[in-house]
Amino acid sequence: MTAFTYMLVSGIWLFGDQSSSDEEGLFIYCGAGMKKPMQNIGILFNHLFDIKITYNFAGSNTLLSQIQLYRRGDVYMPGATYYIEQANNSGLILTSQLVAYHTPVIAVPQGNPQGILDLVDLARSEVKVVFGDPNSCAIGKLGKQILEKNNLWNLVEPNIEAKAGTVNELVLWISSGVGEASIVWKSSLVGTEDKTDVVPIVEEKNIIKKIPIGLLTFSEKKQEALFFIVFVCSSIGKFIFQACGFDPYY
Incomplete structure (x- = not known):
């Protein structure tokens, strides 16, 4: 049994057949630089487990300020570990994992x-x-x-x-x-x-960064949020990141 198959089986055991969709779902604070892969992952996760994923895409520090102010939501995914460390130091993170590398380049017009x-x-x-x-x-x-x-x-x-x-x-x-x-x-x-x-x-x-994803302490759906984090960090999640130009973290 592959790791991904095991994850799917575990997910079915956790959430059952999900005969009716979780309309509220999970709320994810996500750095704008990860929008492409995370949108694709959200669509697939919803299709497989019928759990709606709602994203707030913005700059990593902007998101951290929102989390500190509103103290709601389920998952935080900034563009570098610095921000997850700041959130953790403020008591906002229960656990976190690394997903991929963020490589800076110089962009110029064609x-x-x-x-x-x-x-x-x-x-x-x-x-x-x-x-x-x-x-x-x-x-x-x-x-x-x-x-x-x-x-x-x-x-x-x-x-x-x-x-x-x-x-x-x-x-x-x-x-x-x-x-x-x-x-x-x-x-x-x-x-x-x-x-x-x-x-x-x-x-x-250069300075190459690692992309983390963390579970927020005040999430009211910690089991589902943790499963989403596992899904993002799985082989299929990292495959999606790689297809979007990222180097996965292993």
């Missing part, structure tokens, strides 16, 4: 009109840089850390034309030509190949 080849090119005065807000989203905070690691933040910051609250906004700005360069997640560019190009960041200059 054809790379400014000839961006390296992080240092973002410091050129003629380059219009768009950037994630370090106070709102994981990629903004991490992008700043990457530039600081390479002694470039003070040189690049004057070139920042606009800051976004989510990585999806950054991809839209690059796709439409509003910006000429940005640091985004590699996975966020999947499906935009006709509008964007990817400039890899060499490993020694």
